[in-house]
Amino acid sequence: MTVLTVNGVNQVVDAPGDTRLLWVIREHLRLTGTKFGCGLGLCGACTVHLNGEAVRSCQVEISDAEGAKITTIEGLNGGQGGHPVQQAWLELQVPQCGYCQSGQMMNAAAFLSSNPSPTDSEIVEAQQGNICRCITYNRIKTAIKRASEIMQGA
Amino acid sequence: MTKHIKKIGNLSRRQVLVGSAAGAGLVIGYSILPHAVDSASKAIAAGNWDHQQYLTMDADGKAYVYVTKCEIGQHVGTALAQAVAEELEINWDDVNVIYPDSHAKWGLMITGGSWSVNWTFDRNSRIGASARIALIEAGAKMLGAAPNNCTAKNSKVISDDGRSVSYKDILSKTTIDRTFSEEEMKSIKLKSFGEYSIVGQSKLPFDLPGKIDGSAVYGSDVFVPNMVYGIPVPNPVRWGAIPQSVDESDAKKIDGYVGSYVEKNGFARINTGYVVAFGETVWAAMNAAKALKIKWDLGENKSVSSEDIRNESVKLQQDPSSGFLWVLEGDTDKAMDNAATKHKAVYETSIAYHGCHEPMNCTAYEKDGIWHLHGGNQWASMAQPTAAAALGVEADKVVCHQYLAGTGFGRRTEPDNFVLAAQCSKHLEGRPVKLLFTREQDMQFDFHRTPTYQVVEGGSEFGRMTAMNHDVVAGWSTKRAAPGFMPDSVDKKGKVDQFSTNGSDHWYDIPNHKVRSINNELSDKALPVGFLRAVAPSWTFWAVESFMDEMAKKAGEDPLAFRIAHLNARGKNAGSPPNSVGGANRLKNALLVAAGRAGYGVKPLGENEGMGIACVSSQERGSPTWTACVAEVKVDPNSGDLTIKKVTVAMDVGTAVNPEGVKKQIEGSTLHGISLALYEDMTMKNGSIEQTNYDTWTPMRLDQAPEVETIIIQNGHYPAGTGEPATTVVAPAIANAIENAVGARVRSIPMTPEKIKSALREA
Numbered sequence: 001m002t003v004l005t006v007n008g009v010n011q012v013v014d015a016p017g018d019t020r021l022l023w024v025i026r027e028h029l030r031l032t033g034t035k036f037g038c039g040l041g042l043c044g045a046c047t048v049h050l051n052g053e054a055v056r057s058c059q060v061e062i063s064d065a066e067g068a069k070i071t072t073i074e075g076l077n078g079g080q081g082g083h084p085v086q087q088a089w090l091e092l093q094v095p096q097c098g099y100c101q102s103g104q105m106m107n108a109a110a111f112l113s114s115n116p117s118p119t120d121s122e123i124v125e126a127q128q129g130n131i132c133r134c135i136t137y138n139r140i141k142t143a144i145k146r147a148s149e150i151m152q153g154a
Numbered sequence: 155m156t157k158h159i160k161k162i163g164n165l166s167r168r169q170v171l172v173g174s175a176a177g178a179g180l181v182i183g184y185s186i187l188p189h190a191v192d193s194a195s196k197a198i199a200a201g202n203w204d205h206q207q208y209l210t211m212d213a214d215g216k217a218y219v220y221v222t223k224c225e226i227g228q229h230v231g232t233a234l235a236q237a238v239a240e241e242l243e244i245n246w247d248d249v250n251v252i253y254p255d256s257h258a259k260w261g262l263m264i265t266g267g268s269w270s271v272n273w274t275f276d277r278n279s280r281i282g283a284s285a286r287i288a289l290i291e292a293g294a295k296m297l298g299a300a301p302n303n304c305t306a307k308n309s310k311v312i313s314d315d316g317r318s319v320s321y322k323d324i325l326s327k328t329t330i331d332r333t334f335s336e337e338e339m340k341s342i343k344l345k346s347f348g349e350y351s352i353v354g355q356s357k358l359p360f361d362l363p364g365k366i367d368g369s370a371v372y373g374s375d376v377f378v379p380n381m382v383y384g385i386p387v388p389n390p391v392r393w394g395a396i397p398q399s400v401d402e403s404d405a406k407k408i409d410g411y412v413g414s415y416v417e418k419n420g421f422a423r424i425n426t427g428y429v430v431a432f433g434e435t436v437w438a439a440m441n442a443a444k445a446l447k448i449k450w451d452l453g454e455n456k457s458v459s460s461e462d463i464r465n466e467s468v469k470l471q472q473d474p475s476s477g478f479l480w481v482l483e484g485d486t487d488k489a490m491d492n493a494a495t496k497h498k499a500v501y502e503t504s505i506a507y508h509g510c511h512e513p514m515n516c517t518a519y520e521k522d523g524i525w526h527l528h529g530g531n532q533w534a535s536m537a538q539p540t541a542a543a544a545l546g547v548e549a550d551k552v553v554c555h556q557y558l559a560g561t562g563f564g565r566r567t568e569p570d571n572f573v574l575a576a577q578c579s580k581h582l583e584g585r586p587v588k589l590l591f592t593r594e595q596d597m598q599f600d601f602h603r604t605p606t607y608q609v610v611e612g613g614s615e616f617g618r619m620t621a622m623n624h625d626v627v628a629g630w631s632t633k634r635a636a637p638g639f640m641p642d643s644v645d646k647k648g649k650v651d652q653f654s655t656n657g658s659d660h661w662y663d664i665p666n667h668k669v670r671s672i673n674n675e676l677s678d679k680a681l682p683v684g685f686l687r688a689v690a691p692s693w694t695f696w697a698v699e700s701f702m703d704e705m706a707k708k709a710g711e712d713p714l715a716f717r718i719a720h721l722n723a724r725g726k727n728a729g730s731p732p733n734s735v736g737g738a739n740r741l742k743n744a745l746l747v748a749a750g751r752a753g754y755g756v757k758p759l760g761e762n763e764g765m766g767i768a769c770v771s772s773q774e775r776g777s778p779t780w781t782a783c784v785a786e787v788k789v790d791p792n793s794g795d796l797t798i799k800k801v802t803v804a805m806d807v808g809t810a811v812n813p814e815g816v817k818k819q820i821e822g823s824t825l826h827g828i829s830l831a832l833y834e835d836m837t838m839k840n841g842s843i844e845q846t847n848y849d850t851w852t853p854m855r856l857d858q859a860p861e862v863e864t865i866i867i868q869n870g871h872y873p874a875g876t877g878e879p880a881t882t883v884v885a886p887a888i889a890n891a892i893e894n895a896v897g898a899r900v901r902s903i904p905m906t907p908e909k910i911k912s913a914l915r916e917a
Contacts, residue, residue: 016409019437027383027436032375033368035560037511038593042848045511073368081367089366093358093814096822097227098365099372099511099560124857131848133511133561134227135825136818137859 002062006031007075017063022046024062025072033073033102037131044130047103048072054110073102076109085109088147096134104130108144116151118144170281170334171205172288179325182285183207195331206259208281209238215309215322217244217285218252219278224265224532225253226562228819228877229359233811237275240352241282241344243306244321251360256534256554263534266567266685268773268875271811272733275873276344283342288332293319296328347809347870354868356814361558373529373557374590376517381586382412383439384578386595387429387446391841393682394453396420396427401447405431410438414446415581421544424570425599426453430578436590443592455841458680460505460605463838466676467607467627477625477672478643480655483726484666489621493613497708501610501697503903505836505843506603508686509853512560513596516575519586525552525576530559532566536635540569541576552576563826564685567635568601597851598843601684602836604629604654604677608697612664614709619720621666622701626694628654629677631684643671652774653685657694657882659775661727661738662702662720680841687826688878691772692885696903699768699886704899713890714749714767718742732872733777740806740869744782745769747865748804752784759895763788763799766890772879779874780806780867783824785887789896791914794907798828798860798888803880805864808871816876820864823880829854831885835904 002013004021006029013024025034025048034057037045041056048057049071077083085105088094095101104127111118111126118126123144132140173194174180181194184206210218219235231251239249256263286306293311294301296319303314312318324330345353364370389395397416405411412432420426429448433439470476490496516529525545531537534554542549559566575589591599606628613621630651632640640649655671677683686692706716721742723729729737745767749755754765765786771778786799803824810816833854837844845851885903893899898913 015435015437019435023436026375030377031368032371035372035512036374036590037513038848040593040847040849042852043511086366090363093362093818095227095362095365096229096818097225097511097559097561098361098370101365102368105366127856131511131853131855133509133853134822135829135854135859136822137825137854137856138821138862139818140856141859 002066004062004065004070005068006070007072007079013062015062018061020058021048021060021062021065021070022057025057031072031074035099035102037100044107045100045103047106047130049106049110052110052113054107073106076106083109084147084150085112087150088143091146092139092143094136094139094143096136100130100132104132104140108147112144112148112151117148169336170284170339172284172330172332172334174325174330179213180211180285180330181207182209182281194333195329206261208278209285211285211321211325213322213326215320215325216248216250217242218250220254221251222254222260222263223270224530224556224559224562224566225361226265226530226532226559226566227822229361229812229815230265230270231361232357232359233271233815234274234278236352236355236357236811237278238282240350241279242286243308245309246352246357248309253556255556256538258550264567265532265562266564268779268878269777270875271873272777272875275811279344280339280342283344284334284339287342288330289321289324291332292324292328292330296324353809353811354813356812359815370558372512372560374512374515376528376557376588378517378519378586381517381519381588382432382434382582383436384430384432384575384587384589385439385443386574386591387431387443387448388595388598389425389428390450391452391456392598392838392843393680394426394455394841396451396453397429398449398451400429404445404447405442408433408438408441408445410434411442415578417577421573421577423540423568424574428574430574430589432582432587440592452841455680458676458841459839460837463605463674463677463680464607467674470672470674471607471609471625471627477670478648478650479645479668480643480650480671481659481667481669482644486621486623486666486668489666490611490613490623493615493620495614495709496612497705498609498611499701499704499901501608501700501901503606503693503696505605505681505838506686506830506834507597507600507836507851508563508565510561510563510565510596513591513593514565514571515588515590516571517586517588518575518579520579520584523551526555527552527572527576528555528557529572530557530562530566531572532562532564533569536567537569537572541573544573545576545580563687564689565600567685593848594846597846601631602681603686604631604674604681604683606693608693610697610701612701612705614705617709617711617716617719619662619664619705622664624658624669624697625672626655626658626669627672627674628693629681629683630654630673633673634678634682635684653689655690655694656774657691657770657772658698660698661741661771663722663727663738664720680838687823688772688881691770691882692830695768695770695772695882696885699770700889700901703766703890703893712755714745714754717745717769733874734775735871740780741769741771744780744804744806744867747867748782748784748802751804751863751865752786752802754784760788762791762895764891764893764895766887766892766894768883768887768890770879770883772882773875777875779876779879781879781883783880783883783887785884785891787888787891787895789892789910791896794911794914796832796892796905796907796910800861800863801828801884802863803865803883804867805876805879806867806869807874807876808869809873810866810868811873813866816866817864819876820880821862823878824862824884825854825859827881827884828888830881830903831888832904833858835906
């Protein structure tokens, strides 16, 4: 048994310790906003926060996540929704198919918390690992800037 | 010349019934069984409404628009609901959408071809209008007024003396029973461009908020009690391998291993044979898929490579007896003999992968004699009967349930994942199975875009093209997936796959024009090939629009002026209503708009920089979306590295039902086109796709996305499809820009730095 703290709730999970966190989040806990894309940490669709850091949950073994504070898209902003990143994503109508967007927003939210006023090149570098197959990249870049403004009360 | 899929579900010999039972709301739809029911309200009272039900309203006055399409990122339901709501005169807040289960009554349930809005706008407008008329008649009665003295606005019927009754009051207090004949439906006067208040507004897509808070439900998010997970084991060869024996000894050591499904006979729409591992958890199933030791018969394609497919194409093209004619006008041989300027070039495209970010999946189970298949699906009219055939049941014993899809691009027109999930569940005696493709499975067992090989030859005199010969060699996806859709060739010698050839029947005025369409059966057999966003126009316009630039330069003409000289709305290029009205003039206009906005030929450019133009009429000649592009590039002549500085796309869509939605489709499809043109290489070796995951294949990444300026041209003509056309216009614009920048002509997609360097050496 592994105890995981997901979105502030302790969850007892009956799964082998090497099970990847992604599958426990999605298929055991049914928090399906987190997506599978590649299983190799190459696309970012499965991005969640581990103690506030963006991680690729398809690469994290649950035994290593025990005791950590895990946050998924459903728990962003204390589970209230409306995180500045989500506000910006809605304002700019970023998603098309939407499949990658939870991972994009989780990645962007962690990035902005450590760098609230990023430059364009810092945004590119931070978000580079997240694939969007609808190729909404230009709206993603704009939305990250907009989220930064919202965070600063603009 | 061009044949395209006959529209199914249009108005023909049918009545529209608009009916309600007091307090139960309203149902509006086509009666496809006119003799079974003589009145809508009777049918509702009897509970046997079994018609194409395109709109319902509840007793609170809320409207539900039925959308028989798949949401693959285009927000199609929102646009289709806007068409209904506009004529219904309902408050937009009272509108929602429903995606019904598959059923024969819906006719063709397909999402593709940029057809959705184009095929459905008029019908949905009339559905909304018929409901409005029925509501006005009922409301007028309640007000004691004549219907002619009443209008509808903002979910109310209003009499000319200012009294009103809400849709909610009408639907909760009275009964409606109204039948519209086919003639009456056709004669309803719809609003025209300029009178719209909901159409033309960028309404927030219904599917968007759930994609921001994580609540959106995709096919892979389905849960069914007692389900097991199924993970396919990748075959060692793309097509033709058959499992001989399976050693489960290691898999059995995995906690949660359920067993495996070993199919030695295969099924035509899936593969020649396959193995699926089952687990109580997805982790157990994934580990089991790796632990199963399988002996395979590799089959006849075990040594096929990309080079073999290309060599076959070259051989076929050189054989004058190959192929069938798609276009034959005038006498190209004679015109070529007489031409003052002649040019010939070969254009190629590589194998391409759909790369849906949500890998293929389906959850299947049997309950009370009905097989339920859950997942995002672009062609339920194919998946449903195909799964039924595989299961050995009647088609009406299978129901496909629609979900959001993490992109589609035509991949989800294939029924393989639905049929395989159904077979897995049958193998487990009806126990629910959630079948998930890994990325490796999805990448290698795609129905890939065929590699293509095209030879274009042209002749000109006095700055005008007199002849064009165009040979298109490709795998034929329609021959495999829907042979019944293939039209006769123009010489009546056989059938042609229009979805491997269209686009070559372009709108340029060239009096002698011949297109030969040649099927590369090795490509069909070894890959096999499918439909990837924009399909044939992605390669035919790559050739035509590259060639027009080359021909212009050969003739000493400016490429923009040269194109314009050949775009004349006369004869076969005059166009016809509703879709192609305006003809070549609209393409000319789009070209001028794009060139003007981008500053083609005017804007100062630096060293090794260039602009290139292209224009297309994708998708089909019968349903063109007039699209033009200017690409601005910089080339490093030493490394061959290419930087796309900016892309400008002008698209004449006639009427933009949801302008922001159109803009997003243009942005995404333009960048998808660039990704295909520059980055998405895929190769076959030993019958297998060499790339396996995003480490060996990747679409465009964020740092590679250039600025895209979109210009939506609206002129009130009928709405054109916008999901695909821009995909087809960018590659030739980029190749033309590269030549203008550094004098190198690249004729092979993807245009890698190596190919650019090689072209520079030849320049």
